[in-house]
Amino acid sequence: MRCQDVMEKLSLYLDGVLESSEREVIKAHLACCPACRAEWEELTLSVSLLQELPELAPPAGFRAGLMEKIDQLPAPVRAPQNKRWFERISEVSKSRWYQTAAVAAVMAMTLGLTSLWEKDGNQFMPVDPRPDKGIAQLGEHPGKTDTNNVTVDPGVEPDPGAVVTDPGTQVETPNNSTTKPNQPGNAVNEPGKVDNGRGFESIVMQPSEGIISSSATLRIDVQELSAALKTLGTITQSNSAQSKVPILKMAGRDKLASGSYDQLQVHSK
Amino acid sequence: MPLEHQLLVERSKKGDRAAFEHLVQLYENKVYTIAYRLMGNHADAADLAQDSFIKIYQALPNFRGDASFSTWIYHITVNVCRDELRKRQRRPTVSLDEPANDNGSTYEVRSTAPGPEEELDRNETQAMVQRCLNSLSDDYRTVLVMREIKEMSYEEIAEALGCSLGTVKSRLSRARQALKEKISKQMELLPPSNRLAK
Incomplete structure (x- = not known):
């Protein structure tokens, strides 16, 4: 190490803040360089003279004069503290309302995200309005030809109803009251036809892996209850579904309501 | 505390x-x-x-x-x-050799x-050190007082002065060097009995 480099580091050497390797180099240099050693001795002497300067007492009357000035001052007031941003946040986060709001926000975000979660088709998704795509759901069961069409009579039932369909079949009730496909006021789903006339979207309940339980509420007017129950039972059995059928008497006509289905097309008006 | x-x-x-x-x-x-x-x-x-x-x-x-x-x-x-x-x-400096203004007012001058x-220090050497300290720049004097007299750490000095640790180290090094030169010169002027052994 050159003498100039050593002299520049003497102050740090004096304070003992150099790395041990550097300290050893300087120590060795001072031992063999008289010029640098003289500089070192002058530096340590000057610093020690400064350190030895005595503590001084203020002149008489200093404290009395000071307290007189202080008595004339207004009482000290705690100034608004210039806190850092995380100190402010941590204070706010300790309040009860903030904790409640935080939990609510996390729950809302979780529900929002999971509702959008797509996984192997385990989701509710709008059906392509092209008719053959929606109706193809039950078309995948070609052996089940005994499923029936159940007709909704919107004139009697103002609530949005739903129709359970199977392609190519029609209902024949014991009193031979056959529904009339495509008749005005009757929503009969045939292959290739979906009635979206009142703005309801068709949805398909996708096959689940036991995670999603699909349900639909159906309100169906029937002319003969026993035949309709039989038909409904056949449909639900053939599709491995369950149904709960409370029966309502209304204006002399029986009404079926509330079915729970899986893999059925639900078509609302 | x-x-x-x-x-x-x-x-x-x-x-x-x-x-x-x-x-x-x-x-x-x-x-x-x-x-x-x-x-x-x-x-x-x-x-x-x-x-x-x-x-x-x-x-x-x-x-x-x-x-x-x-x-x-x-x-x-x-x-x-x-x-x-x-x-x-x-503050603007005022020449004491010239009249302050035409109406003859005077300045109060405080040295x-x-x-x-005022030299309350116990001996001539201490007074000499204080004079050397006074002759340094404000920045050098400040950093020396904080470090050597009040024994503040580099970090405390940096915080008080609002500067970096590197600035404190380099300023302190130059301040010590400047003080050493002033004191060395003054020591040569002291009578031999008052000189401190190097």
Whole structure:
């Protein structure tokens, strides 16, 4: 190490803040360089003279004069503290309302995200309005030809109803009251036809892996209850579904309501 | 900080005048010494030490105890003195050889150099060291007082002066070198009996 480099580091050497390797180099240099050693001795002497300067007492009357000035001052007031941003946040986060709001926000975000979660088709998704795509759901069961069409009579039932369909079949009730496909006021789903006339979207309940339980509420007017129950039972059995059928008497006509289905097309008006 | 000082600080924060006066008694020598070493004369030292205590009194409710109380009051004292030194640097100088103005008014002139009666240091060597300190720049004098007299750490000095650790190290190194040169010159002027052995 050159003498100039050593002299520049003497102050740090004096304070003992150099790395041990550097300290050893300087120590060795001072031992063999008289010029640098003289500089070192002058530096340590000057610093020690400064350190030895005595503590001084203020002149008489200093404290009395000071307290007189202080008595004339207004009482000290705690100034608004210039806190850092995380100190402010941590204070706010300790309040009860903030904790409640935080939990609510996390729950809302979780529900929002999971509702959008797509996984192997385990989701509710709008059906392509092209008719053959929606109706193809039950078309995948070609052996089940005994499923029936159940007709909704919107004139009697103002609530949005739903129709359970199977392609190519029609209902024949014991009193031979056959529904009339495509008749005005009757929503009969045939292959290739979906009635979206009142703005309801068709949805398909996708096959689940036991995670999603699909349900639909159906309100169906029937002319003969026993035949309709039989038909409904056949449909639900053939599709491995369950149904709960409370029966309502209304204006002399029986009404079926509330079915729970899986893999059925639900078509609302 | 001793428990007694802590209690006094807490009582003073609540507006206990007697407690604050006790604190002043405990720290007045330290505050006054800093002011004297930085300003170089007793009149300014007394004024600025009082100003420092007034600032301490006003800021006391906001003292959070992050630093030790002594470091905190040194910090305030150094900054009060630095502000005054800066003000003086900005003030226009007046020639004493020329009349102040046509109406014959006079200036009150206060010397910043200690007069003979002010040299309270115990011996000539200490007075010489103070003169050497006074002759340094404000920045060098400030960093030397903080480090060598109040034994503040690099970090505390950096915080008080609002500069980096690197700046503190380099400024302190140059300040020590400057002081060493001044003292070496003065030592040569001292009578041989007063010279200290190197």
